[in-house]
Amino acid sequence: MAGRKGPDLTAGPIGKTLIAFALPVLGSNILQSMNMTANMFWVSRVLGETGVTATNNASQVFFMMQGAAFGVTMAANILIGQAIGAKNEALARKVIGTATTFFVALSLAIGVLGGILTPHILAAMGTPPAARIDAIAYLRVIFAAMPFVFFFNYLMMAQRGTGDSRTPFYFALLQVGLDIVFNPLLLMGLGPFPKMGIAGSAASTLISQGITLALMMIHLYRQRSILMLRPSAWSLLIPDLKIIWTMVSKGTPMAIQMMVISLAAVTMLSFVNRYGVHTSAAYGAASQLWTYVQMPAMALGAAVSSMAAQNVGAGKMDRVERVAIVGALYAVLFTGLPILVLQAIDPIVLQAFLRSTSPSLPIAVHINNIALWSFIPFGVAFILSGIVRATGAVWPPLLAMVISLWAVRIPVAKVLEPHLGADAIWLAFPVGSLTTLLLAGGYYFWNGWGGWRRSRMLDMTPSADAPDTGLGQPMAAESEAITDEEQRELGLATNA
Template structure:
């Protein structure tokens, strides 16, 4: 239906938007064009966290920075708890989009939406109730604990909105759209950065909330942005929204729930394993006093930026590979992996080198120049930073194999690297090397992760795994001439409707499951 795309309409809605087709066109260019908005989104979110850390540190002191560092580790752990579910939804949607099976895509969207609402509300409520016990278990320094409780309780209240915002962004990437999530992340971060100092210091008509003000800024900005993004998707007629006549799709489809759980939980566990290891390492760091904890918190702010290019590329290769798996183009999937590895090597190595040269000056954004924590942070980076290069390459290999539904091997690799190598090594060597044992364990664990991820990519059985039963389309859409072919969402919906009517179906078009 190439000629009638603009006239086609989705059921009960306006004409669909065009979104990138990740199954055709130059791989390197397509990967970069998709990854750049993801990277920009990650940068925005990290700048937001850094801005918050700067305000907290300079206005409220190092104890407050330690409090937010401890609380943020818990926040990332909780976000990891549902990351896998959103990633599973992303991959399922990508498979359906690659196969042009919009019936399956809509079913995944409906079930995932209902599932996320229940999970996000449950985690937020339980977390708020258990906040003091969680921080006690972490060994949070007493001088920072009161602030950490005040901060973390508000963060848990914001988590339902943060979870759902993250889910909607991942779903959009599954359709091939990474730009819209960036625009709304820009809105969220802008509001958060503006509200942070106002609510911390009580400027003008705003209440003076101290460290809790930083968390309230996140709550307000995430809530407003989530509502705005949903309104935008409805106005644009996105495939992701449900309209009258489609709300029955919110009733859980057990086969999709099964896929979300069986495939999503291992990916979520991987994030949780990583976050839990980070929490454990934070507990080890806390043994060495508030100055070392503050130094670790400041250094870890920079680590976030170093990891961002590989994380963005990992997300991009997963979305791109998922659509190509759905389209039956496994040769293209392996080309995506090769391009991703090359880009990750370059774009992770560059910030590592830059920080090695500018470390003392960059760290002064988070720590005063006279702080006793500053030389400790410089020393930490001198040992830890290079290890993010192999870790970045592992992101690519794991992202590709997960896109087919092979989710357990990356989880096992991460468990071995973190809990079989990094954490035990830090504990065993700490009596002899002190805090240096913690720093040394980071690059050793990262190299182990890369070795295991690469071995499974080369010799594992991921190429035959599938997350969603779809039939690849028999034809490809033409290239737009810009290296980024486009799919008209409404066109694909109309094609699916035609295939459902035998009298109008093309004889050569295969039947889709659920059509």
């Protein structure tokens, strides 16, 4: 099928397709975590605490920028997915052209402005003076890499919108591998490479992202991907203001949601820090495990969003419902199993971060006994919110997150703390997660006027005289019957 290498997410067995799509996404997430760990390892060994402090401060700015861009890239992903599902290649290419111009312009502007304002940004953050010079050097190179980082992330998300999650994984593997190799070489000046100090760590990101992005674009062009516009279609790079408005208006709530989560995490950490270094270290060790426990649900959430977007575009809302059921059951299974394993060997695993004789170790075990199970309802809520967002209904998931974090989790911790001490903080996690599930589930099952099932990003209907584009068969009716194979899958998932 010309121009499209990913599977058709609007047909075939849901469970098998969902797992096949989610595994490369999970692999990409794990690779990014490993990359950050490896970079921090080299910086800490070569430059010590000052280098770690500088890197952490600069990285906070970098992650904030990525979080802000995440919403718009996700909106572009959903738009492309809905257009692909609707077999409307003309609209898909129009979205791709506008998104390409938008992300190039946005990333260049952020890169230039960020480089100029770097000292002021770090001063506003209160970066310790001893680490500020290194932080400035690091962050300025990171801002220079921002155009490559933003456009790389956009292309990865866009490929998932077309139904292809494997190609982004392969290039993420290449990017992380290059970054890990270049980091010590540029940091310490090994062999023919210049000794750049902390700027070398950031330069490795710039070089690895630049090389990988170039190779990815060459690969997509040679594969005749719909994401790479040929010279004859360069007129589509002229931005469509309606599409830009849709990406920004739909992407902003998703970006705000990322910030809401980050600010809530910082607030909870401030509560923890009041109990001293042992409790703080225990919480830090426990949260390291939480990062990996959440990954399967996050990968499944990305998969169901892409699958749902294509099926929404195809008008197969009954299949969207089945994607939600299978995705939610898989979230319970693939979040619950790691939790069971961790609960069985908790002290052993935590010793990767804490000494066996550390007073923090039993505290960390206690924290996990209370809070670890909260990621099961959170994972299911993440799936349901991903389904809802795939239609373009982006404000209700944001509202649910704001309520569960800022009206429930944080107040519960604050109100119960005088009575329960630190346990109030750990109990606030399952209470907040259950609230998120109740709100997300309530909105998902609500089918009243203005519900998410009636929401759409844009009009996806192809014109009546549009030629066959090779994107697939004509749009199926919404009342598509469930197949015997899908019935068996639903039964197996329910039993699981």
